[in-house]
Amino acid sequence: MTKRAALAAFAALGLSVSSAAAGPTIDAVKKRGQLVCGVNPGVAGFGLPDDKGQYTGFDVDFCRAIAAAVFNDPTKVRYVALSAKDRFTALQSGEIDVLSRNTTWTQSREVGQGFLFGAVTYYDGQGFMVRKKLNVGSALELSGASVCVQQGTTTELNLADYFRSHDMKYEPVVFATADEGIKSYDTGRCDAFTSDMSQLYAERTKLGQPDDHVILPEVISKEPLGPVVRQGDDQWFNLVKWTHYAMVTAEELGVTQKNVDDKLKAPNPETKRLLGTEGNFGEGLGLTADWAYRIVKHVGNYGEIFEKNLGEGSRLKIKRGINALWTKNGLQYAPPIR
């Protein structure tokens, strides 16, 4: 039978093609009874274990959202803490199902390394932090500075580009972990510390005297951060991607962790499709019709997760900025569920 004839036969039986072919990753996750999620070993707001080893953070909540969609239980996750350098081998080798660790979407990480980025969960950009007493108001005044930077990151590459394109000299001081880098900066080993802006706010809280340091205004790069999967499993890729879009859609429709049960009775057709009271948009993902209801019920909508981990409800107090919804002059925009 040709592929087209097979598809026609499926259609005649009322079956969708996606429900006929279960993806290998979702099968493995279900069989294991647990999602294995690669996360940050220690950046507050994104991924950080407490003294009991319990992970919290924006990227961690993304893992919890997938587990909620699959198992109706956000705790069914095993976290694997990964350094910047080791994160891609862990994904490539199958050690983790998904990487949710402040990772920048770049062309070569997809095309060259065989990965796919599900969505942009956080639009970031790279910046610099310096001591106030250095009296520097702009990154353009950093010529000749020593700069602490982490190995295996886009940060390292952008730093080189920035100084080269402005014809400025610098001395990179390269570290394997953020902890080593920030400690060295704190002891005065480098004049500046560079990373994604959001992480600068997080790392500043680790300094002896956080108020003695400023974050310079320049944003020197685009760092679209998001979850990463291996190429070759479209269903899993879709599940990861639509987990994010379900949370953004929930925010857009005013569906929150608190009101989600009431919203099950809402007449709005978009809300009905999101929560599975109309249609079955979970099926093609290998999930039940209430997949998005489970995400919001257990973890929350995009705005709630942002505020809790990074915004007003957190120590970081990061503004939504370009991560606001598109209806509020931001970039967060979800394609329709229909």
Ligand SMILES: N[C@@H](CCC(=O)N[C@@H](CS)C(=O)NCC(=O)O)C(=O)O
């Ligand atoms: N978004 C950049 C940088 C990501 C990154 O690893 N940033 C460092 C700088 S704060 C980090 O999270 N380190 C955590 C750690 O080593 O504990 C990338 O994807 O390369």
